[in-house]
Amino acid sequence: MSDLNQLKKEFDEVSDFLIALGDEKRQAIIITLLQANSCKGLRVIDLTDATELSRPAVSHHLKILKQVGLIELHSEGTKNYYSLSHKTTEIDKLKKLLNHVTEIMGKSVETK
Amino acid sequence: MSDLNQLKKEFDEVSDFLIALGDEKRQAIIITLLQANSCKGLRVIDLTDATELSRPAVSHHLKILKQVGLIELHSEGTKNYYSLSHKTTEIDKLKKLLNHVTEIMGKSVETK
DNA sequence: TTCAATGGTTTAAAATATTAAACGTTAGAG
């Protein structure tokens, strides 16, 4: 039973991450960032070119991706360089939840 | 490079699953189904009670969850019993993608 | 200090997703 409260909490914690990751445009941004594995990262302008989104749209999606810890930025003057975060905290959380779910799904098979 | 096309494809394949899983209401349905690990499954009415959603809303979310293969139903007369699918295909796909991503993220650290 | 470059933010519009009400369908009881 506290098993399920735990699960509810886990789901709650990855909700924003799932939503962030589910969007096609944001996936395009992520892939572009993965692709350009430059240490410096990419700027908004670079991403508007690569994804065919307007600058405000890119900015918006970057904000969402940053909020869930998927990307990070460092600024040099007025220039902002975005890159994928090296921390995989959220990804690990999600993996753990998926394992948790399949585990319970497995259990319920045997429980008649 | 085909690494990234592959990744793009993988993302595309789990998009709907991520969206399905990201929604709070659908999470509630999933948790309710996990909770009631009866072999028979639960009916729409049971789920409206448990989730405080209207019947059409539950019906709608169940449809989405079914489309991504998370749940299955078997009918007895006019009664439909929904339960979590025993196949973890989609979950496995997502796990694989997450591993793929962290792997590439790791690589890009060393790539100067 | 003035100007151009960079990019975040705000507001309003457009697109999409969610919900509810009304309706249709099917199965079984009487």
Add this chain to the structure above:
DNA sequence: CTCTAACGTTTAATATTTTAAACCATTGAA
């Protein structure tokens, strides 16, 4: 056959997300 229970579907309304246009702030160059 008729009535009811169970539940999906369609349509219209509502809410939320996404986008674009216009605006603002900051940095650095001249």
